Amino acid sequence: MHTTLAAPRRTSLVRETGFGYFPVALIARLPFAMMVVGILTLVVSARDSLALGGLTSAMTGLGTAIFGPLLGAAADRFGQRRVLLIAGLANSLLLVAIAWLAFATVPDAALLVVAFLIGASMPQVAPLSRSRLVGIVGRAFPTERRDAVVGGTMAYESAADEIVFVFGPVIVGLLATTMSPAAPVIGAAVLALVFVTAFALHPTAAAAAPAHGAAPKQAPARELVRPALLTTVIGALGMGLFFGAMLTSLTAFMAERGVPEQAGLVYGAMGIGSAALALGVALFPARFTLRARWVVFAAILVAGTLALPLAGSVGAITVCLLVIGVGIGPTLVTQYSLAAARSPLGRSATVMTMLGSAVVVGQSAASALTGFLAESAGAQAALIAPIAAAAVVLGAGIANVPLSRVRPRAPRG
Missing domain, CATH: 1.20.1250.20 (MFS general substrate transporter like domains)
Structure with missing residues (x-):
């Protein structure tokens, strides 16, 4: 009589963390x-x-x-x-x-x-x-x-x-x-x-x-300023610039139509599409590399922003935001995935907060600058600001291509 051993359960992240x-x-x-x-x-x-x-x-x-x-x-x-x-x-x-x-x-x-x-x-x-x-x-x-x-x-x-x-x-x-x-x-x-x-x-x-009682093993702090890692930080800064410029210029656009309180609702169209596409990144084939994803989806982001100054109605700007949302989610996922792979030993929390802070810096700076532009030149002029921000994201993605020729190592925490 032969006995068969049960196959080991396949590890999953939910099992490792607990559903809660x-x-x-x-x-x-x-x-x-x-x-x-x-x-x-x-x-x-x-x-x-x-x-x-x-x-x-x-x-x-x-x-x-x-x-x-x-x-x-x-x-x-x-x-x-x-x-x-x-x-x-x-x-x-x-x-x-x-x-x-x-x-x-x-x-x-x-x-x-x-x-x-x-x-x-x-x-x-x-x-x-x-x-x-x-x-x-x-x-x-x-x-x-x-x-x-x-x-x-x-x-x-x-x-x-x-x-x-x-x-x-x-x-x-x-x-x-x-x-x-x-x-x-x-x-x-x-x-x-x-x-x-x-x-x-x-x-x-x-x-x-x-x-307990032991100092963590950490790579030297100078590894945090390697070009490959800084490129992802600059990309995150560009995303922050975009978020600040987009929300501020959209608020000005809606204010000119007498409904500034509806800016958040229209802005939500971009967020919903972005979240859906971000989840879809997990289904992309491995041959669609991270460096290629960044360039492709940043290009979609730029394309969507180029149409913003031409939008003359709330419906038209909502369509632009839906297109822009397609580019945002996958670009953010790609930036964080690259940053995770490039994190120096023992400094992953530092790296992740560097990217998060870059988003905040960009958002704050762009909100102030775009608000000034909207007050002095009107909402239509302010809608040019997201284009410049999207160009920063695409530029960082292009600069990342030669830095990604070598396959990133597996994350080390």
Whole structure:
């Protein structure tokens, strides 16, 4: 009588992390998606100054841009759990503080300082989730499967980002109109306290931490400025420039038609298509290489933006945004996949926060510049700004081609 051994179960990322990880990591991103718009809404309502509101939200972005990579480096050095718990608690308290200060008799400068500290303490959930999952893939999956699994993971992560950045502003609008202008900021504080804490305490955070009492093995910091890696950062900066330029110019376009509050709804058309295509990246054949994907989809992004200044109606601009969405999701997935593959040993959290901060820097800078252009020359002129931003993304993709001739190594965490 012959006995047959049961085949070993095929490893899956859901099995390695536990199913509960993904909803927790998704909701833990919402405070970041809510706070910039929420702070803008709060300050404009409380102080009756659009200029102060824009400056305050920009200070939030500046704080994140400066301190985001430092939080990533701290997570690589001390482990994600400790960094997230401290940042999440500080961020929640600061959000409650600005909700009170906005209506208090304090100087405007106090709001700017607190807004900067809010950005500086922002828990870097999305980059740290990417780093955490890439580390799990590197440990739990055989070498021949890692590239495919990392690609699918980056596809999911980019789609998750798109989802929260589409619905975050919607939640802000609902809370602000049905409750009070402070409600979105207080809601973000509660979400940060509960779900960032849950994300920090999840068992996968312990798996990503250095061994107890031992310094983590890390490549020299100079490896963070290698051309191949910096190209992905510049690409992410271009995506941030596009997001800021697109939303600001679209808001100006809708304001000229008397419905500025509908800008978020029209903008959502781009986000939904982008999220769907981001998930579809996992189905692309391996022969459609990462360097080729970046160039192809960035070219689609440029093509969609070139039609924006010619759009004379809301329907026409919505069609442009649908085309643009086809290019955004896959481009973001490709940039993060390349960054994961090129991360120096022991510095994946730093790299992921570098890309995330580059997006924030681009978004803040482009929002300010495009707003100035819209005020001085009108919405039609402002719609040229997304073209320039898309050109940066495509240029970085073209520069990446010769840097990708050598096959990237498997991610090492």
